[in-house]
Amino acid sequence: MPEDREPTAAPGQAVRHEGARLPARGPQFEVAARNPRRAEGVVAVAFGASLLSFAAFGGAYWTNADNFVLGLTLGVALAAFGFALTYWGKYLMPRGPFEESRPMMATTRAEREEMVADFALRGKVAVERRGFLAKLMAAAGAVLGIVVAFPLIRSLGPKPDQSLYHTKWRKGSRLTTIDGQFVHVDDLDVGGIVTVFPPDDIGGAFSQTILLRITQTGNVVTEPGRETWGPDGYLAYSKVCTHAGCPVGLYEKLTQQLLCPCHQSLFNVLDGAFPVFGPAPRPLPQLPLYVDGEGYLRAQSDYLEPIGPGFWYRGGSNVMYK
Numbered sequence: 184m185p186e187d188r189e190p191t192a193a194p195g196q197a198v199r200h201e202g203a204r205l206p207a208r209g210p211q212f213e214v215a216a217r218n219p220r221r222a223e224g225v226v227a228v229a230f231g232a233s234l235l236s237f238a239a240f241g242g243a244y245w246t247n248a249d250n251f252v253l254g255l256t257l258g259v260a261l262a263a264f265g266f267a268l269t270y271w272g273k274y275l276m277p278r279g280p281f282e283e284s285r286p287m288m289a290t291t292r293a294e295r296e297e298m299v300a301d302f303a304l305r306g307k308v309a310v311e312r313r314g315f316l317a318k319l320m321a322a323a324g325a326v327l328g329i330v331v332a333f334p335l336i337r338s339l340g341p342k343p344d345q346s347l348y349h350t351k352w353r354k355g356s357r358l359t360t361i362d363g364q365f366v367h368v369d370d371l372d373v374g375g376i377v378t379v380f381p382p383d384d385i386g387g388a389f390s391q392t393i394l395l396r397i398t399q400t401g402n403v404v405t406e407p408g409r410e411t412w413g414p415d416g417y418l419a420y421s422k423v424c425t426h427a428g429c430p431v432g433l434y435e436k437l438t439q440q441l442l443c444p445c446h447q448s449l450f451n452v453l454d455g456a457f458p459v460f461g462p463a464p465r466p467l468p469q470l471p472l473y474v475d476g477e478g479y480l481r482a483q484s485d486y487l488e489p490i491g492p493g494f495w496y497r498g499g500s501n502v503m504y505k
């Protein structure tokens with residue numbers, strides 16, 4: 184232990200004393216482990232296990248594994264990481280105590296330089312493979328950091344690709360009710376409506392279509408170029424609102440308008456479902472229909488434009504407005 188020394192200073196002068204030197208080595212700088220090399224190995228194995236477990240967790244999350252696998256891999260990874268840190272701190276760090284008598288706060292420049300040199304030396308004494316362990320810890324932490332970013336990527340779900348541009352309606356698809364009944368041309372009275380689907384996508388959110396009967400006979404033409412789309416007084420529009428995707432399920436027979444209950448957009452069914460009120464930015468897409476030889480209603484094709492909110496439409500001249 185360093186000697187206590189009284190400061191030597193004249194009144195009004197900076198206090199100086201010949202500082203006590205800290206020993207560069209001593210029992211307090213010994214690590215607690217009886218076998219430091221073995222302890223280093225334990226820490227390395229734990230960090231390695233945490234690294235592999237973090238990576239396994241990332242892989243499990245990416246492949247949508249079940250919750251047991253996710254919990255197991257993340258639990259093992261965190262436990263191994265924590266164990267490694269704790270073991271390192273307990274067995275491979277200098278034990279101390281680091282106490283010294285401190286008669287004065289003032290030190291000379293030489294003392295400060297010695298202290299810095301001692302401090303640097305001590306760092307090398309306790310653990311010879313500190314750099315290796317630090318790199319391993321950094322690698323495990325880096326894998327954890329990457330895995331933490333997975334929810335931002337994996338949870339977005341699969342890429343929709345072209346699925347948002349098409350529905351299950353095809354040429355010849357029979358108009359089918361939610362009960363699986365094919366719609367015959369005699370089924371609806373004038374003013375009647377029913378929700379229909381293609382037979383292979385009954386209940387499908389993208390395919391849901393509202394079928395209306397406007398007149399008893401004749402084609403209903405809503406736009407130039409749609410002369411054959413509304414046979415025998417029938418019209419069919421996508422039921423998915425072009426504002427935010429709510430189902431447009433209310434029909435006002437007197438005004439012949441479809442109403443979206445979410446934000447009160449109104450669509451004129453005789454005018455190609457053009458929005459006459461509310462926030463909907465474009466008409467509901469119309470499904471072209473025909474009546475087959477047995478009198479059943481069928482689709483001429485899929486919708487000719489994407490249904491629902493106009494995610495695909497970005498600026499430019501707004502051709503959807505009249």
Ligand code: FES
Nearest residue numbers: 424426427443446
């Ligand atoms: S979702 Fe239809 S008006 Fe908003």
